[in-house]
Amino acid sequence: MEDVAAAASVSIATISHVINGTRNVSDPVRERVLRAIDELGYEVNPIARNLRKGSSQIVGLVVSNLANYFYTDLAAGVESILRPAGYDTHIINSNESLERETRNVRDLALQSADGIILAPTGNDCSYLQDATFQNQPFVFVDRKPRRSGHDSVMSTNFKGSYEAVNHLLSKGHARIGFIASRSNETMMERFSGYRQALSDSGVAPEEELVLMGQDEPKTLKNLLRAERYSQLENYLETARPTGIFLGNGLAAVGVFQYLRDNGIRVPEDIALLSFDDEFWYQMSTPQISAVAQDPYQIGVVAAERLLKRMRGGTGKYRTIRIKTRLILRESC
Amino acid sequence: MEDVAAAASVSIATISHVINGTRNVSDPVRERVLRAIDELGYEVNPIARNLRKGSSQIVGLVVSNLANYFYTDLAAGVESILRPAGYDTHIINSNESLERETRNVRDLALQSADGIILAPTGNDCSYLQDATFQNQPFVFVDRKPRRSGHDSVMSTNFKGSYEAVNHLLSKGHARIGFIASRSNETMMERFSGYRQALSDSGVAPEEELVLMGQDEPKTLKNLLRAERYSQLENYLETARPTGIFLGNGLAAVGVFQYLRDNGIRVPEDIALLSFDDEFWYQMSTPQISAVAQDPYQIGVVAAERLLKRMRGGTGKYRTIRIKTRLILRESC
DNA sequence: CTGTTAGCGCTTTCAT
């Protein structure tokens, strides 16, 4: 900076002001400065700037599982808002590990991310009570931790499930199963939609139609046949569903494979409809119907919310819902 | 820091040294300092530290497409090395857009990432010649740009393809097609493996068996039926392959869908074998055989390489190859 | 319209 100042025969203050447009500079001076900057190939050092300004212009996006279009699209939505606002989005993957999540969020907060968008691994975000995290705004996506004191943005889980199960009912299914890979609050919303749809149609709920575990979360990748697979033989025998509503894409893997391996035809023997729209639903035989979320939009809204907070906005913390869409394919 | 110093009745220099273990401190003093730190909840400000030290302890991982297990696994491998070494890995997704890649790499470099691991979108990394990028080491993964002057880590593309095509040949296929979504240098290596396998078996190469475009890269997500799909009718009629070697997972989507939609049986009518092992290869009917890469290992090696450079290591730039593995399923 | 200068919070040399 000094070199540039010398080359343009001005003070370093002027350099700063030219760069940041933070006060009037006469045309000839500005031009000299710009030329000097160009000739010397000068670039501001963001670390020094951040130290001085007390902000980093970085927003952390901590997701539980990157290997999922949901989060990739979400990230794109976030960036579409944050980039024009002058923020860099840094994605960090916690791979469904609470320990990694905690560490990541902590590192990010310490690195002075100006804000953090967080897709929590589980319900437990108590680590956020820590003093370290009182300095920057948070927005939750996809999952809403208990008593958070933060904004959160998520899908219309109840309504999406309600409509999906209604569709199954309208196709004449009376025994509709609910299978999910685990039961966090988001999943409970989907479960409620399922229950409500049944009861609104006068169908009595049955315990044995529900298969929902407390399993440790797993990633699609290492999951093959693990999730739910082994419990299915028993389940199908006792519950005898003619249709199954899958609470998420993770559960779909095991169920789909079990049915295929055992020659149970879809949709003839059992109809399938899944919350989440995984890529492979279009590659499988039959292609699988799904309740598609709109992760891009979730990202957009979350980023807007965060932006507002980072700019000092206050106001009540809200939970914002983004609409889902029912996509009918061959499985029901 | 001053507060801590006051509370422990020592100088701030001592605080620093206690925290960093950078010189001997008497036990009683250390203890007082530690207690003060704890009581005041003091945490070092990494921005200030970075400014002083001229390093950020951040490594940027710029990938072309996050919605791909390849890169997610790669990221995990990178982190497994870098985290213990005291570096934070920040992932940035360029979504197969050269423009976004350039901007991302630039931002990262300016943010003083200490090093960058880069999976280039295309062959053209000429923007790296820019002076901005002379300060920190780069390592390329997956794709090696022309005349890079950097390390790169990638799969044994030639060998993997060679073995795969050999397997097809051993199954009695004589007319083996090669279809890929686009032709960068990595793809050319795979293509060479294909050619070599044919010629080593005395099979004459045929132009019309090869379908390899210059298309703009696309993401799986928005790809459905686009890639290759429309050209396939003509291709199959003129080339009449009994087996197809797919250069990458992107190409597989269109081909698989076309065959399915047109009632062409796999492997009876046409055998399929693909480079890359996509998740859906295990969900499709039939399940698709593949040449699996080892992205985790690629990440590990790339990170080790980068670490060496960041620590001032010099030495010739190398291209390191990570072994692939042939996974036989139902499609051939 | 422009310049001088005081820090931002830390590390590290130089003294003691």
Added chain:
DNA sequence: ATGAAAGCGCTAACAG
């Protein structure tokens, strides 16, 4: 074994 103090590169308050 400890402390004083000089910056790292920038921004912004203050002064003209």
